[in-house]
Amino acid sequence: MSASNYAVRTASVDDASELARMRRALQQTMERENPALWPMTEERALGLPEFFAKCVQDPDVRVLVASSEGKIVATITGRIGQGRDIAAFGLVDDAWVDPEHRGRGLCRLLLSTLVEFFRERSLTKLQLGYIHGGEAGAAWQRLGFSPVVVTANAALTPPT
Numbered sequence: 001m002s003a004s005n006y007a008v009r010t011a012s013v014d015d016a017s018e019l020a021r022m023r024r025a026l027q028q029t030m031e032r033e034n035p036a037l038w039p040m041t042e043e044r045a046l047g048l049p050e051f052f053a054k055c056v057q058d059p060d061v062r063v064l065v066a067s068s069e070g071k072i073v074a075t076i077t078g079r080i081g082q083g084r085d086i087a088a089f090g091l092v093d094d095a096w097v098d099p100e101h102r103g104r105g106l107c108r109l110l111l112s113t114l115v116e117f118f119r120e121r122s123l124t125k126l127q128l129g130y131i132h133g134g135e136a137g138a139a140w141q142r143l144g145f146s147p148v149v150v151t152a153n154a155a156l157t158p159p160t
Helices: 013-033 042-055 106-120 136-142
Strands: 007-010 061-068 071-081 089-097 126-128
Touching: 007 106, 013 042, 013 061, 013 071, 013 089, 042 061, 061 106, 071 106, 089 106
Parallel strands: 089 126
Antiparallel strands: 007 061, 061 071, 071 089
């Protein structure tokens, strides 16, 4: 099966629970690939359906889903970001393809559809983050992204 066998559409409020499922799966994968990543709090995890319900209604956000046989199997979120050095840019978030549907061009298909959302808003720059050392880095580089800034985490010990 290739990407042409999948239907891509803008997500709706009715998709919020599936979007939350995929975001939790993404988080688990990222934490497994790099244990230094800050874990998602239980409160955040429980609030994901409400978060995505708001996202799909925000005109500056586009959440896309790909489905196969009526089941959502992939998603990507794009939002308009504001920068210090650039007025606005496209921010790509929460890209996820269920493992059994990977390697079929779905991420490329979703990203190309998302790019149209950004072009309609006259944006010329895109940004995304991915886990250092994880499998996504090579995929994003194949899609035209190059690492520019490294974000590093540190844990502070509580005061004694």
